[in-house]
Structure formats: structure tokens, C-alpha cells
Amino acid sequence: MFMIKKDVPAEIINDHDIKQTDESDHRYSSLINLTRLENNRSAKVIEIQGGHQVVGKLEAMGIVPGATVVKKSASIMKGPIVIEKAGMQFAVGYPMAEKIIIEPLAWDDAAGHSPVKKIVLLGNPNVGKTLLFSRITGTGVVTANYAGTTIDLVTGKFNYGGRKYELIDAPGIYSLEHFSEADEIALKLVTDSDIIINVIDATNLERNLNLTLQLLQARKPMLVCLNFWDDTEHNGISIDVPALQKILDVPVVTVSALRKEGIAKLLEAIPKARISNLTYDAEEHWNQIGNIVNTVQKLEHRHHTVLERLSDFTLHxxxxxxxxxxxxxxxxxxxxxxxxxxxxxxxxxxxxxxxxxxxxxxxxxxxxxxxxxxxxxxxxxxxxxxxxxxxxxxxxxxxxxxxxxxxxxxxxxxxxxxxxxxxxxxxxxxxxxxxxxxxxxxxxxxxxxxxxxxxxxxxxxxxxxxxxxxxxxxxxxxxxxxxxxxxxxxxxxxxxxxxxxxxxxxxxxxxxxxxxxxxxxxxxxxxxxxxxxxxxxxxxxxxxxxxRVRIVEYFSEIxxxxxxxxxxxxxxxxxxxxxxxxxxxxxxxxxxxxxxxxxxxxxxxxxxxxxxxxxxxxxxxxxxxxxxxxxxxxxxxxxxxxxxxxxxxxxxxxxxxxxxxxxxxxxxxxxxxxxxxxxxxx
Ligand SMILES: Nc1nc2c(ncn2[C@@H]2O[C@H](COP(=O)(O)OP(=O)(O)OP(=O)(O)O)[C@@H](O)[C@H]2O)c(=O)[nH]1
Ligand SMILES: [Mg+2]
Structure with a gap:
């Protein structure tokens, strides 16, 4: 199995972002209650809701608006949550934790030392995960225009904003149910990683959202990368990104891995990855996807391109x-x-x-x-x-x-x-x-x-x-x-x-x-x-x-x-x-x-x-x-x-x-x- 490890500062990525607007980021609300913060992450306390008694108890421990706390762990079935403040640990009951409104801090602001975060690129096959991986880590890799190019995990390292990350490129999957060995490899990462970047082909929003909604239920900090953004325009597709971000309740960033556009925006958004509050109805989820697509996407009629005619001919x-x-x-x-x-x-x-x-x-x-x-x-x-x-x-x-x-x-x-x-x-x-x-x-x-x-x-x-x-x-x-x-x-x-x-x-x-x-x-x-x-x-x-990758393989192996x-x-x-x-x-x-x-x-x-x-x-x-x-x-x-x-x-x-x-x-x-x-x- 080949594992590529490489340290490349992502700052060197040449990024000419044109479509992703800052405005969309500002609209994104980052306030959540303490129960939704992921483990080992720091947050600033913004507000303590609830009566005088709750506020008083927390105040006595120094948990007041403006204080920085770290969530250490959470018990199952809505049990108490352990937090750390200035080296002291406290257990806070779930209902009380729900009343503590916080703003997660970027990973770099976190108190204490910060371990390498494991980020996994997950998405349907052929959505550009491997190309994105190569753009971020600077590693030369083999990509191709068909499902199933990547069959094994490839790992790379990169630094961004003073933090170290490990990035994992996984095989493509259509859903969280597994059918093949490649699916199994990818699925294991949902539990093993700290952050999920769900890569979506923006020209195929409806099909891709099926996996997105399932991944949101994994309750892992996540962000969505709308790749193939360069292809949307000539396909007559326009997507209201702020609206999609609001519905999915995680950051959404538009990227073209091919043209190297939006990569820096994507990296900037990593610390804002969060656990979504979107509720999901497994029975009704295709209706739910239909509604999302109708709300955020507009299609314009356009004529068949030469390549589409060629496609018809080669399938005849x-x-x-x-x-x-x-x-x-x-x-x-x-x-x-x-x-x-x-x-x-x-x-x-x-x-x-x-x-x-x-x-x-x-x-x-x-x-x-x-x-x-x-x-x-x-x-x-x-x-x-x-x-x-x-x-x-x-x-x-x-x-x-x-x-x-x-x-x-x-x-x-x-x-x-x-x-x-x-x-x-x-x-x-x-x-x-x-x-x-x-x-x-x-x-x-x-x-x-x-x-x-x-x-x-x-x-x-x-x-x-x-x-x-x-x-x-x-x-x-x-x-x-x-x-x-x-x-x-x-x-x-x-x-x-x-x-x-x-x-x-x-x-x-x-x-x-x-x-x-x-x-x-x-x-x-x-x-x-x-x-x-x-x-x-x-x-x-x-x-x-x-x-070049294949020639290097030839010289190093054959x-x-x-x-x-x-x-x-x-x-x-x-x-x-x-x-x-x-x-x-x-x-x-x-x-x-x-x-x-x-x-x-x-x-x-x-x-x-x-x-x-x-x-x-x-x-x-x-x-x-x-x-x-x-x-x-x-x-x-x-x-x-x-x-x-x-x-x-x-x-x-x-x-x-x-x-x-x-x-x-x-x-x-x-x-x-x-x-x-x-x-x-x-
Ligand atoms: N136009 C355009 N093409 C892209 C973009 N990103 C990737 N591609 C192309 O899409 C094809 C698939 O890219 P890969 O990176 O192999 O996709 P993948 O998601 O890793 O695919 P699997 O490993 O099969 O799951 C390649 O031919 C890429 O060159 C993009 O942003 N725009
Ligand atoms: Mg791949």
C-alpha cells in the first residue's frame, strides 16, 4: 500500500479565488451551546442563559462570558459534560451545558498544546478528492475521470495558520452503507478522523447531498467543499451558497481543484468546521434533498455540447x-x-x-x-x-x-x-x-x-x-x-x-x-x-x-x-x-x-x-x-x-x-x- 507523507506549507498555494465571497462567511453563525462543541476543542463563553441560580453556580467557578473553556468529554445518553477551565476540570449536567452559549475558537487559539488534527476527504467517487488532496499537500498523485481511481488511503501532511494537519484521501463512497472493500476503508475514517471535509461535485448537487446528509449525522465537525465550481456556469447551474450553508448548518466553500481556486478559502474554513444541527429523516431524506436542491439551485436551459454528443455516440x-x-x-x-x-x-x-x-x-x-x-x-x-x-x-x-x-x-x-x-x-x-x-x-x-x-x-x-x-x-x-x-x-x-x-x-x-x-x-x-x-x-x-508519477514509479520500482x-x-x-x-x-x-x-x-x-x-x-x-x-x-x-x-x-x-x-x-x-x-x- 502506498502511503505518501509530505510536509508542505499550504500557504504556498497559489490561489486566485474569484467566486467565494467573504459575505457568505459572515452570515455563518458560529455560536452554539456547549453540548455541540467537539471534544478537546476550546471555546469562548458568550452567554449563560437560564435563571439566576445557573448563572450564579457557574460564575462561582469562573465560567462567565469571555472565559475560555475546553470541552474534555461527554457522556452518552445526554449525561454530564466534562470541561476544563484554567487547568481545573468540572462536570456540567447536560441541561445546564445546553444553556452555556459559546463560540468555538480556531484550533490555533486553543489553550495548551494542540495535537495534529486528522482531516478526511470524503465524498462520492470522481468528485475531485484526490486532486484536492494533491493541491493541498503538494503531492503528485494519480487522478482520473471515473469512479474508483483511489482504492486505498493516501495520507499527507500540511501546515496552515501555524497548525499541523494530517490529510487523508479516501476512496469515493455513495452512502454510509458499505458494499465493497473500498467503501469499508472509507467508512472507517468517519470514526477515526477529527474533521470531515465532504467534497461535493457542484454540478451534481442532488446526488451528492445524499451522502452529505448521512455524514452530518455522524456528529463530527464537518465542512462542505463544493468542487467543480468552474464547471457550474457553462452547465447553467447556479447555487445559492449562503442558503445552502444555512440549511446544512456547516460551512460551505466553493472550490475548483482543477484551476486551484478557492483552496485557501477552504483551508481558512477548517477551524470553523462544526457539528450540524440539521435534523434528518431517513425515511423522507430524498424529499428533504429535493427541497434543499429546489431552494438553493437554479438551472438554465442550454444546448447539447459537442462532448455530450460524443458521449451519446460512444454509448450507442x-x-x-x-x-x-x-x-x-x-x-x-x-x-x-x-x-x-x-x-x-x-x-x-x-x-x-x-x-x-x-x-x-x-x-x-x-x-x-x-x-x-x-x-x-x-x-x-x-x-x-x-x-x-x-x-x-x-x-x-x-x-x-x-x-x-x-x-x-x-x-x-x-x-x-x-x-x-x-x-x-x-x-x-x-x-x-x-x-x-x-x-x-x-x-x-x-x-x-x-x-x-x-x-x-x-x-x-x-x-x-x-x-x-x-x-x-x-x-x-x-x-x-x-x-x-x-x-x-x-x-x-x-x-x-x-x-x-x-x-x-x-x-x-x-x-x-x-x-x-x-x-x-x-x-x-x-x-x-x-x-x-x-x-x-x-x-x-x-x-x-x-x-511523472508513473515514470517515478518506473524508475523506483521497475x-x-x-x-x-x-x-x-x-x-x-x-x-x-x-x-x-x-x-x-x-x-x-x-x-x-x-x-x-x-x-x-x-x-x-x-x-x-x-x-x-x-x-x-x-x-x-x-x-x-x-x-x-x-x-x-x-x-x-x-x-x-x-x-x-x-x-x-x-x-x-x-x-x-x-x-x-x-x-x-x-x-x-x-x-x-x-x-x-x-x-x-x-
Ligand atoms: N473541471 C474540473 N475537473 C476537476 C475538478 N476537480 C477534479 N477534476 C477532475 O475530475 C476527475 C476526478 O478527480 P479525482 O481527484 O480522481 O476524483 P476522486 O474523487 O478522487 O475520485 P475517486 O478516487 O474515484 O473517488 C479528474 O479527471 C480531475 O481532473 C474541478 O474542480 N474542476
Ligand atoms: Mg481519488
Whole structure:
């Protein structure tokens, strides 16, 4: 799980607030009675209501208008409330506490030391919580235009007004009832946090208020952030913010996380977060929401925009399929064009003409032959040498990296545009045949990049059954990006048909296995239900941030793994372990799959270095049919070490091992069959 911790003073946020007026803040009344003050917060006594006796008793203890008190705790069922005044503690009966009118002090004015306050961003999916989190903490994070981008908690720290805060970004939720694992993660925070910032999509007020009203009942200090404020105007929406604030009885701040507007206002409002007095009728709450929306929101008629027309087309039964095929094809063409362009015109020439001679020369000066071998290996071919500075760099930076960035560039665009949930609608019918619904297509698409985030993203699915089926599909339908890159770049020497054949076989196997698991698993597939966010033109700067986050991940996680793999191979080679293992596995590999014995060690270490195992086929000079068999086997026979552990965690050891064993058997059986057919035919 990744937890980001970062200290950035929020004062540095460049804020050009235009719409939120100070006037709305002044109208907000901050006087409450003592029972409504949250624990450990200070307040100034403003007035003591009630008769002479009440006033007198409190006065004797120094609790008079103007005094500062801290509420320490409250008993359940309207029991006494403990307060502290100048180091002394008093218990005040509930009816008496109701008569003490106070003004909560900003957290910074609080008497004594003030611990770090935990603030949680809660709201429906896709309302901009993560972008807001990034704007406040200054952390680069991945956001996308579909529900379920965030699946785990991300924590950051920031300072504002001399106080320290911890900010938590949670997965989106629609209500306080929980349906999925992501819901559960978010819900725990309602109790664990000190302050809730409820983020609302201002262009979808009615739907968002459902959660808001439920959260208000959690009796936690809360404030509401009306995000997407930049989008309200051209959607013909106007919202009377002071009126909404009055009804909800908590501060409401308008923000555009995209344009960085209103962030400072939001931070200023944090100390004013309070427990609302709004009464809520669970039975009638949609009526209540309707009334609120009618009171505060005005809609103007406007014409369909180009993006809305595009949305209609991409959801149309035929238009949708045309778009899906078009998008898939365009993605492949762009990824190949950018990837190959970078390799052929820039990286490979740079490596061959400048880097390799330089590094060979430098390493030549090192006296130890063993170290020389570790660094540059024993061959001048960068795919055969197993040197960390030659094979390691060549595979990681010249062969895989260009495909990695070009894939995430195109994928990031589709994510931000909002195309993925529409693709889910188009493929839903097809996916139903495998016991899945269309939403599983998003994790599957993610799996084309790297299996680990794809496996984690299955947490938004509602049932264990769906999770199992989706994970089986993720693991089998297509290799991860580094493997795909290597299959394409090595496979092209044998021709396009060879490459296509490999992918088609993998796809058929994946679908076959899913049909099988679907039949065996008890239960039925869930109904499909998802929100379709409006199409939005992706912002180049956000796309750049997201690409940067993924590139950093590549350099910090994938590149070291590739180097480690090359290093292991190098040492095994040096110690003659490869030779030994090769001798043992030689016959079985040759008999069952028709592959040369040198493939045995690649299989052995493929578990550790799966992403690069295909690349290691290069020195073996395989025939086309051997390359097909080798690639299919190496893609399927085991998940890489990272996905192996993620699977164990997500599904539990028993189910995960069952799937892994099943896929291994299939890999063995299918490669054997391809080999047998080849022998019979040729
Ligand atoms: N126009 C506009 N777009 C925004 C704003 N805030 C966020 N977005 C976009 O809305 C999409 C969703 O943003 P996220 O931050 O991923 O939303 P989230 O609430 O974290 O979503 P989940 O993690 O899925 O619950 C992204 O494409 C953002 O770029 C905003 O104020 N205005
Ligand atoms: Mg998010």
C-alpha cells in the first residue's frame, strides 16, 4: 500500500479565488451551546442563559462570558459534560451545558498544546478528492475521470495558520452503507478522523447531498467543499451558497481543484468546521434533498455540447463498438509509433554509438575481471551480455521504457477524458458471458500496463466472485507492458502473424478459463450499475503530473527489479548454476515444448524477473514456433513476484494458489499441444 507523507506549507498555494465571497462567511453563525462543541476543542463563553441560580453556580467557578473553556468529554445518553477551565476540570449536567452559549475558537487559539488534527476527504467517487488532496499537500498523485481511481488511503501532511494537519484521501463512497472493500476503508475514517471535509461535485448537487446528509449525522465537525465550481456556469447551474450553508448548518466553500481556486478559502474554513444541527429523516431524506436542491439551485436551459454528443455516440450500440475498436487500434498505433520512434531514432543509436563504447572503455580500467563481468557481462550484444550496465540499462531504458511512457500517455488521456466507464458499458454484454460485468474492463485495461495496480483496483468490485473472475482475466488476457513490449519487439523479427498469433492464443485461453471458472463458482454475476461521468477535455498539466508519477514509479520500482534480475542471471551464470539447472530441465523442456535447454534457467528466474523474461529469449535464436511457445509459456506459467503477493493478499492464499495452479497447468498443456500439432503438421 502506498502511503505518501509530505510536509508542505499550504500557504504556498497559489490561489486566485474569484467566486467565494467573504459575505457568505459572515452570515455563518458560529455560536452554539456547549453540548455541540467537539471534544478537546476550546471555546469562548458568550452567554449563560437560564435563571439566576445557573448563572450564579457557574460564575462561582469562573465560567462567565469571555472565559475560555475546553470541552474534555461527554457522556452518552445526554449525561454530564466534562470541561476544563484554567487547568481545573468540572462536570456540567447536560441541561445546564445546553444553556452555556459559546463560540468555538480556531484550533490555533486553543489553550495548551494542540495535537495534529486528522482531516478526511470524503465524498462520492470522481468528485475531485484526490486532486484536492494533491493541491493541498503538494503531492503528485494519480487522478482520473471515473469512479474508483483511489482504492486505498493516501495520507499527507500540511501546515496552515501555524497548525499541523494530517490529510487523508479516501476512496469515493455513495452512502454510509458499505458494499465493497473500498467503501469499508472509507467508512472507517468517519470514526477515526477529527474533521470531515465532504467534497461535493457542484454540478451534481442532488446526488451528492445524499451522502452529505448521512455524514452530518455522524456528529463530527464537518465542512462542505463544493468542487467543480468552474464547471457550474457553462452547465447553467447556479447555487445559492449562503442558503445552502444555512440549511446544512456547516460551512460551505466553493472550490475548483482543477484551476486551484478557492483552496485557501477552504483551508481558512477548517477551524470553523462544526457539528450540524440539521435534523434528518431517513425515511423522507430524498424529499428533504429535493427541497434543499429546489431552494438553493437554479438551472438554465442550454444546448447539447459537442462532448455530450460524443458521449451519446460512444454509448450507442453500434457507435460504441466502432469507437471501442477505433480507440483500441489508435492506442496500439500511437504506442507503437512513439515507442518504436524513440527506440529507433533516439535511444538505440545513443546506446550503440555513445553509451556502450564509453562504458566499455571505463569498465576496461577496472582491474577485477569478476567486477567487469558483473558490470558489462561477457558479450557485446546488450541482450546477451547479462551485465548490469549493459543488458540492465538496455532492457530497462531502451527496450521497455519507451513503450511504458507511450502506453501511459495514451491511457492517461483516455482516463481523464472519461472514456473508460463508457467502454465498460459497451463491453458489458460480452463480459456477462464470463460472469462479469462491464466495470471489470477497467481493471483489465489497467492490467495491460502492470498487473499490480490492476489487481488492487478490483477492490471496487462488489463481490468476491467478480473479483476472482476479473483477476483470472487480468492475469491471463494479456501480458504486462514490459512483456508485451518485448513480445512485439522480438516477435516482429518473425513477422506480424507470429505476434498476432501469440496474443490471440492468450486471449482465447483467458476467455476459456473464465468460462470454466464462471461455471464452477457458485453464485451468479452481479447486475451492472455505474456512474457515467461527463466527458471532460483532459488538462495537459494534470496529464503531465500523472505521467511523472508513473515514470517515478518506473524508475523506483521497475528499473531496480530489471537490474536485479540481470544481476541474478549474471551471478548464476558465473557460478555455473545455470548450466546445472539447464542439465536437469533440459530433457523435459525439450520433450514437452520443443524448446532449447537454455530456456530452463530463464523459467527458473522468471518468477523474480518475469517482466524481462521474454527479453532473455533473444540470445537463444529461437525459431518462430519456439518463440511462440516460449512466449506463451513465460507469460502464463507464474505471476511475477509482485503480483503473486498481491494476489495472495487480495484473494487469500487458498483461492490465489488455486488460480495460479490452474493457469500453470493450462500453460503447460497448451504449449505442449502447440508443439505436438507443429510436429504432426510439419
Ligand atoms: N473541471 C474540473 N475537473 C476537476 C475538478 N476537480 C477534479 N477534476 C477532475 O475530475 C476527475 C476526478 O478527480 P479525482 O481527484 O480522481 O476524483 P476522486 O474523487 O478522487 O475520485 P475517486 O478516487 O474515484 O473517488 C479528474 O479527471 C480531475 O481532473 C474541478 O474542480 N474542476
Ligand atoms: Mg481519488
Amino acid at each position: 450500440p453500434i457507435g460504441g463498438i466502432i469507437t471501442a475498436l477505433g480507440v483500441l487500434l489508435t492506442t496500439l498505433v500511437i504506442v507503437r509509433f512513439i515507442g518504436e520512434g524513440m527506440i529507433n531514432n533516439l535511444l538505440d543509436p545513443f546506446y550503440t554509438n555513445i553509451y556502450a563504447p564509453l562504458i566499455m572503455n571505463l569498465v576496461g580500467h577496472i582491474p577485477s575481471e569478476f567486477i567487469q563481468g558483473l558490470l558489462v557481462g561477457y558479450s557485446t550484444d546488450p541482450l546477451e551480455s547479462f551485465g548490469i550496465l549493459t543488458s540492465g540499462i538496455y532492457i530497462a531504458l531502451v527496450q521497455v521504457f519507451p513503450y511504458f511512457i507511450s502506453f501511459y500517455f495514451v491511457f492517461g488521456f483516455l482516463e481523464d477524458l472519461g472514456y473508460l466507464p463508457r467502454l465498460a458499458v459497451v463491453v458489458d454484454n460480452f463480459f456477462h458471458r464470463f460472469g462479469l460485468h462491464g466495470y471489470s474492463s477497467i481493471p483489465v485495461m489497467l492490467g495491460l500496463g502492470c498487473k499490480v495496480p490492476a489487481l488492487l483496483s478490483t477492490r471496487v468490485l462488489n463481490s468476491q466472485r467478480e473479483k476472482i473472475l476479473t483477476i483470472a482475466l487480468i492475469m491471463m488476457s494479456a501480458p504486462c507492458l514490459p512483456q508485451t513490449a518485448m513480445i512485439v519487439s522480438l516477435g516482429m523479427h518473425y513477422g506480424v502473424t507470429t505476434v498476432l498469433f501469440i496474443f490471440i492464443i492468450l486471449l482465447i485461453l483467458a476467455l476459456g478459463i473464465n468460462i470454466l471458472i464462471n461455471k464452477k463458482l457458485p453464485g451468479k454475476s452481479e447486475e451492472f450499475f455505474t456512474e457515467l461521468p461527463s466527458y471532460r477535455m483532459p488538462s495537459p498539466s494534470l496529464m503531465a503530473v500523472k505521467l 528499473l531496480p527489479m530489471i537490474t536485479l534480475g540481470v544481476l541474478i542471471m549474471n551471478i548464476l551464470d558465473y557460478l555455473k548454476v545455470i548450466e546445472f539447472a539447464t542439465n536437469i530441465l533440459k530433457k523435459p523442456v525439450e520433450l514437452v515444448m520443443g524448446l532449447p535447454p537454455e530456456i530452463a534457467p530463464i523459467m527458473l528466474m522468471g518468477f523474480l524477473r518475469k517482466d524481462v523474461s521474454i527479453a532473455l529469449l533473444a540470445p537463444l535464436h529461437l525459431t518462430a514456433h519456439q518463440f511462440i511457445i516460449g512466449s506463451i509459456f513465460l507469460v502464463l506459467y507464474t505471476p511475477c513476484i509482485a503480483s503473486f503477493f498481491t494476489m495472495l493478499k487480495e484473494l487469500g492464499a487458498k483461492i490465489a494458489l488455486k488460480i495460479i495452479t490452474l493457469v500453470f497447468i493450462v500453460a503447460l498443456a497448451v504449449t505442449f499441444m502447440i508443439h505436438a500439432i507443429y510436429i504432426l503438421v510439419f
